[in-house]
Amino acid sequence: MPPHPSSRVQKARENLADRLREIRKDAGITGRELAVRCGWSESKSSRIENARTPPSDADIKAWCRACGAEDQVPDLIAANRQSADAHVQWRRLQRSGLRRLQESVVDLYQQTRMFRVYVSDVIPGFLQTPGYATALLSSIAEFRGTPDDVTDAVSARMRRNAVLSDGSRRFSFVLEESVLRYRLCSAETMAAQLGHLLGVMDLQNVAVGIVPFSAQRAVWPLPTFTVFDGIRVHADTLDAASALTEPSQVELYTRAFERLSQEAVRGAAARSLIADAVASLT
Known part of the structure; x- marks a missing residue:
């Protein structure tokens, strides 16, 4: 998916992707292992981490569950929704x-x-x-x-x-x-x-x-x-x-x-x- 035409929206998506990447790294697992735990392809994990594919709420929940970071779900879902209309x-x-x-x-x-x-x-x-x-x-x-x-x-x-x-x-x-x-x-x-x-x-x-x-x-x-x-x-x-x-x-x-x-x-x-x-x- 190409960058969003709004630089603000794109920046919000990139910030969310960075946070998800840090959660995975803090959990000490690779993108491949994350994909296995979430039941999707490794390429999907890569697209989300590189802000090429906006994750759904379900994706965020699965990501955090796989990384043992369920406490971060509410903030991340809110940030995900903001990326489209926060500004x-x-x-x-x-x-x-x-x-x-x-x-x-x-x-x-x-x-x-x-x-x-x-x-x-x-x-x-x-x-x-x-x-x-x-x-x-x-x-x-x-x-x-x-x-x-x-x-x-x-x-x-x-x-x-x-x-x-x-x-x-x-x-x-x-x-x-x-x-x-x-x-x-x-x-x-x-x-x-x-x-x-x-x-x-x-x-x-x-x-x-x-x-x-x-x-x-x-x-x-x-x-x-x-x-x-x-x-x-x-x-x-x-x-x-x-x-x-x-x-x-x-x-x-x-x-x-x-x-x-x-x-x-x-x-x-x-x-x-x-x-x-x-x-x-x-």
Whole structure:
């Protein structure tokens, strides 16, 4: 099988192949012996180890069983599934505009009951006003050179965010104080956005913490990420949104969120930081 046209997907496949090869070597068996134990041809073992053939979930289970490494099955299966769709290419999603990008996660939002959201750059999408979202998405569309469907994209984002008012769902947000200060829109729009943030903090199913500039850090500021029900993570970068499902990866991000949450202030102290940010606009 030729290399995958996406370099990211191909790299993920190669990483998985490397991990399987190391498991075999750690077990002290040859590719031929592995093939005998798994009941397939030696050439199949070679193709998997050299990332020419993506293994099935059953292949991974057989491989680990043959090597006495059954404890690694969950992570490897998750990595195998990620190799095809872990990196959602924003440019591909955005070819028809930003609206599609907003709608691409609607099903995931509907399925999720507990959201943990950490942001270090912008107001979380869940908490954005139409004015703030318009300014942000307009900037993204201009930078990425995508079709200008910002009005439709903002409407889609607002519809998507209706899950926030569903009391059966829980939301925990941790924001860096810098998020309150970055000027991505006019002073008036930012003031309205910060006022909306104060209002959202009154919702019973929403918890908002803010990490002050003055906080003694145990965890450095990280790129924005969201944990969905403790089983999936979306970590954003400039060119892609990484969907992480390996249990070890999800555990790592969940642990990072809990550490960051401990550094955040809440209640009156958080409201004071927002009020200071509003005051700085004038």
